[in-house]
Amino acid sequence: MRNLFFFVLICLSIGVISCRNNKKEDKAVKIAQDSIPLDTISKLDTIEKEVKKEDAETLEEVLEKIAKAYTDQDSKTINNYIHPKLGIYIIYRPGALDSYVHQSNFNFSKPVPEYHSYEKLSYKGPLKAEKLPAFDCGTMKWDKLGFFYDKKSRPNELSQTAKFMNEILDAKINRTELQRLRNIETRSYRAIMTSNESEEPFVFHVTKEGEKWYITVIDRAYAGCDA
Known part of the structure; x- marks a missing residue:
């Protein structure tokens, strides 16, 4: 019975740690996205449109x-x-x-x-x-x-x-x-x-x-x- 109790406790601890790590990763991605300047995003969109336009010659x-x-x-x-x-x-x-x-x-x-x-x-x-x-x-x-x-x-x-x-x-x-x-x-x-x-x-x-x-x-x- 004691062994079962410790096993359940270990599993719960692992779950909590994993959840915290996922939240940290999501937060890091959000920070990275927010840190990209708007003018850079605009330039990337322009480049993508230009490439599509070049590929679309009639x-x-x-x-x-x-x-x-x-x-x-x-x-x-x-x-x-x-x-x-x-x-x-x-x-x-x-x-x-x-x-x-x-x-x-x-x-x-x-x-x-x-x-x-x-x-x-x-x-x-x-x-x-x-x-x-x-x-x-x-x-x-x-x-x-x-x-x-x-x-x-x-x-x-x-x-x-x-x-x-x-x-x-x-x-x-x-x-x-x-x-x-x-x-x-x-x-x-x-x-x-x-x-x-x-x-x-x-x-x-x-x-x-x-x-x-x-x-x-x-x-x-x-x-x-x-x-």
Whole structure:
């Protein structure tokens, strides 16, 4: 009986000590919170809002920024919109058939193909969401001029190029890679910025990865009528 009494007494003592310690910790947290200056809290809130704003770039904003960077030949900005794992594909036409190269970055001083330099273009905004312009190789003219992207369709030029590279050039692009290209296209939009027939168009794709948009394709083959 005496042993039971001492056991109960010890348990009660432990409970009281634990309760006091918890109250001290709660009080310490409250003091720490109260000691943070209001202007610091305000600055933290501002930083958080700025980060969210930066992460929330719309598709249209990204399309316009990339187009302006391309016309300014601003490689740094273009590279800021290249995903480190997706990279960027440059589609070009070395002969009668389109091909592509896959790069981790983009450089205006190293064109693809090397004999076809990146021309200095002029920005043809504002951006419009409608059917993409088409080029007529008979008249050598576009059916409309300006900067457009199509919200109602997804591009397939990259995966089609890979398919033809396998069939005609025996490129040996495996099924896993082909499926990866198709998956990229399901999250992509195609944009075309056209001028008159004397100026090269800017044709590119942007892809959503996570919450951000990235440039994944520059198509230098479209509107080429050399075949």
